[in-house]
Amino acid sequence: MKESNILKLIQLESSKRGCVALRLNSGTFYQGKLIGGSVLTKLRHIQGCPTGTSDLLIVAPNGKVIFCETKTAKGKQRESQKRFQNAVEQLGHTYIIVRKVEDFINGFRFN
Numbered sequence: 627m628k629e630s631n632i633l634k635l636i637q638l639e640s641s642k643r644g645c646v647a648l649r650l651n652s653g654t655f656y657q658g659k660l661i662g663g664s665v666l667t668k669l670r671h672i673q674g675c676p677t678g679t680s681d682l683l684i685v686a687p688n689g690k691v692i693f694c695e696t697k698t699a700k701g702k703q704r705e706s707q708k709r710f711q712n713a714v715e716q717l718g719h720t721y722i723i724v725r726k727v728e729d730f731i732n733g734f735r736f737n
Contacts (some may be wrong), residue, residue, distance in 0.1 A: 627726075632696045633681055635727040644687045649724075652679040655730065680704030680714075693721045694730075702732070 633649070640647035651674040658666035680693040693714050695707060703711070703723065711721040724730045 627698070629681075629701065630699055632698075632724060632727055636682060636694060636724060636730050637729060639731055640682075640684050645680065646685045647719045648683045648685075650675045650679050650681060650683055653677050676710075678704065678708075678710040680707075680710065691719045693719060695721070695723045696703075697723055697725050699725055 637647045637649070653675075654671060654673055656666070656669045657672045658669040658716070661667055680695045682692075682694040682696070683725040684694055686692065692713070695703070695711075697703070714721050
């Protein structure tokens with residue numbers, strides 16, 4: 627399963643459990659006006675979250691903050707992602723890597 631599909635399923639499962647799941651886009655990318663459903667015009671270069679930031683930030687009903695990185699079965703963390711994980715864990719937050727949505731559902735307490 628593709629990372630984007632895993633991410634969407636995690637967002638859905640989070641919302642079912644009363645969580646707020648925010649998609650975090652990191653690095654740089656382009657944004658523009660969509661014309662005809664497939665063409666972007668008036669492109670602007672955008673700086674997202676710092677490189678290495680997790681894919682999702684989830685706030686659970688109990689106030690717990692979870693940083694969630696999605697990976698395929700063979701996907702590996704980049705060094706920037708490891709640094710981000712270390713930083714948020716030092717602040718006392720939870721950082722998880724999810725390869726299958728079932729692992730997320732079965733392995734995490736939301737309240």
